[in-house]
Amino acid sequence: MTIFTSIPKKLEEVLEARAPLASRRDFLKTSGLIVVSVGAVAASVSPLVSAVGGNGAEGQGTGPYPDPDFRQLDSWIVIHGDNTATFYVGKTDCGQGTGTAFRQMMADELDIGYDSTSLVMGSTDVTPDQGGSGGSDAIQRDGWPMRRVAAEARRVLLELASERLGAPVEELLVNEAVVTLKANPSRQVTYADLIGGQRFDVSLMGRNVNETTGVAEVKPVEALRIVGQSPMRYDIPPKVDGSLTWAVDMTLPGMVHARNIKPPIAGGRLRSVDESSVENLPGFIRVVRKGNYLAVVCEREEQAITAARRLKADWEKPSSAPFPTSEELFSYMRAATPTSKFEPDPTGDPEAALAGAATVIEAEYDVPFQGHTAFGPAHALADPSDGQMTIYSNDMKSYGMRVGIAEFLGMPRDRVRVVWMEGPQAYGRTAADDAGFEAAFLAKEIGRPVRLQWMRDEETAWDTKGTAFTFALRGGLDVQGNLVAFEYNAQAADHNHVGYNEVETVLVSQLMGTRLETPNSGRAATPSAMYTIPNLREATQVVSLPMVWETPLRTGNLRDPNGPQVTFASESFIDELAAAGNVDPVAFRLGLLTASTDDDSGFKRARSIAVIRAAAEAYGWDTRPSPKARGEGIVVSGRGIAYAYRSETVVAEIAEVEVNRDTGHVWVKRLVCAHDCGLVINPEGLRRTIECGMLHSLSRTLHEEVQFDNEKVTSVNWRSHPSLLHADTPAVIDVVLVNGDPNPGRSDLPPYGAGETVCKPLIAAVANAIFDATGVRLRRIPFRDERVLAELTAGAV
């Protein structure tokens, strides 16, 4: 069943026309099983009632799109007359297969075949607000309310079956949506017989959507049958045969096309626009301007592109440079006065320990801005008809976009909806999506549906950026080569980090002059490792570039924000310390992990040890210090390991590289990942997400850097902001799903998040492998050929 390719229907349209059976409702009440004791926290009306009556919540009036009520079972699950089920969840699937995993979890709890289910995601008027996606926490956090509501639906269905079959629930079996009398299997009733096409009318509990629950408990892991299997992703066939309607494909009658005109110089002020430069072009409709936001609207798409390129506008240069050049970035950052600092009390006495150490080493690491550079530029279609606003968008956080756009346009929230549809890779870019805001603004201005899409140079130059970092590290070893002190100083160019579709943080409203009173402080993270280091200082600070608003160097959440940068520095430096002590890199890390025995409830230390051992075993790691004795050939090889955790998920990765000494070219020939995210819902889906996440970090390792001069970003396409290519692909990627629970008293770990964790260690694993192969330590990404060759030459390799 695949219904996600079309616009999801409201519950009324999905259900049959018949009214709910009064007898069933009465039965539930009299049996005491319906949950009506939710008191003040319960919504008193169903979403269907509130659609006409309103429920008094902020922003809720008489509009057509009231918030779906998460405390109503009907908001989550519909049983159809053909004994199939549709699940409604407030998440979005950015291509990692979370939708398939949600179906598996909910089908398991409901006791219905996976193939008899379908899923609707992320459309704000029909699915409860679970925030959309982000943070790799869909399975870890949002899967629980989904499982509980499915379990509750199963419980209610069994009660109905009990009445229908005249037998207590304990005497019933349920399998594949058919309830059978244990003692007499010929007596059975289907879910469709019991409730097909009708509402449950069952209230749920919970202070917020994450706590949503009925009274039923979820199944123990041993009882799960679909979880742990690998059904194929339902969204892949329509993506492969061309039948899927993506957000970019949406059309409406009367639709027109828009394109933006961005300031040619960052911080430029729009003085005037010469409309006569485009008004005679075919299909021209209007130039729309507000502040420094400028767009042109035409009948046809190619006409809008032409008009946007032809439009003559007079921009005033800012009085001072908006930012240093990308070549000057790191020296600028090191000299800048921090906008915020975080320096918690150290563990032990790092200064004294360093002073007394037998060996002290220091190093600085640099990470430039890196782009999201989505494969398809930002886009949306907005429909302003009938006093409402519908935005068709691939925004991963559709709910935030709805609230943001309602505020942006001054419309009541219940007159605005966002219909989430599939789109190009998200990875945080669409956590702050500009195109939806722009399309909605233009649609309101024009009074017709407006489809807007950014151009490639616009997307690459003006999308949100992954934060640039500088690091300064010091470490001390005692005479036995033990790590006795570690000092970590990180600086992030992250001042005014954008948020999640808040009006003040999207670029279009900044261009229109909107300012937050206090810019977001941003963040510079610390390493995520379970190492025990007796004397440890971890200080972080955030710095600002001169231009804070309307800047193409605004930072946003790029897949595991900060993690790849921080782990590049920290896990490379751990490797430097291991080499300084002449200790094998795996043994050095295991020594730091086994130096203590305290652990958290997720057994993160024990599982860290397990993934490092598993990765080393899968790779066939030979124990020896790095670097290895270098060969005399043109191409030399080596291996490196790095490890990190994110939330409760732990990973260790090993890279094997070949380095060409004549050209500086690095090929990562093999990757190994040992991965522990607790209970695995769909192992094959997980494997692919791990592979692709590692390769995304490999692209950042080898290729990606945003370059800019004193006026503008000069990385504007796939030549000037290159990306990983087919030719860079490793010959072998081995993924080991460890998922070991060291506690013999428990049969399983809960499911944790997957996706972003694997992005963390990859850069360091490659850097460590290059060091192993060449003896040269690379401390600044990307490892493009010319940079590597220069370092090899400097190191006389």
Place this chain on the structure above:
Amino acid sequence: MSEQEGPTARSVKGARSMSEVTLTVNGVTHTVDVDPVTPLLYVLRNDLGLKGPRFGCGLGQCGACTVIIDGVATRSCMTRIARVQGAITTLEGLAKDGELHPVQQAWIDEQVPQCGFCQNGQILTAKALLDQNPNPTDTEIREGMSGALCRCMTYYRIQAAIKRVVGVMASGQSASVEEGVK
């Protein structure tokens, strides 16, 4: 800076004459009335309602807009409609008689896509590659596919899927679902 020019940059300013252009797409002949300098991509998408080819860069650098014209994988974002000669095949036209092309089937069996937005270019580039070279080496696959970008980085599975197609075509058997999720 030709990259920064619009699709109609070389035409004279002002209203231009539309003209009728006849195209054969997926075996069906269409006549459209458009400016002859319009890139093929926009005609396929906006006049013919096709969803396979899509805009990625408009510069011929990424492959999102790929179509096959007389056996050659072609960037429709850079191809002016007036210059199109030959039969066009898009992603929608690969399947025959309700049966997916072996490349498409391998993509499903190998569970290749993440977001999937680039896969039009990947599938059509692979199809054209295999039509010209039914038994490519690993190096030929890596080099032959390199113009097709993927930002979800599904390259490893794409290459596995292409090898799967080669194996299937060599053995004359269809790939089993079980092999896809080993």
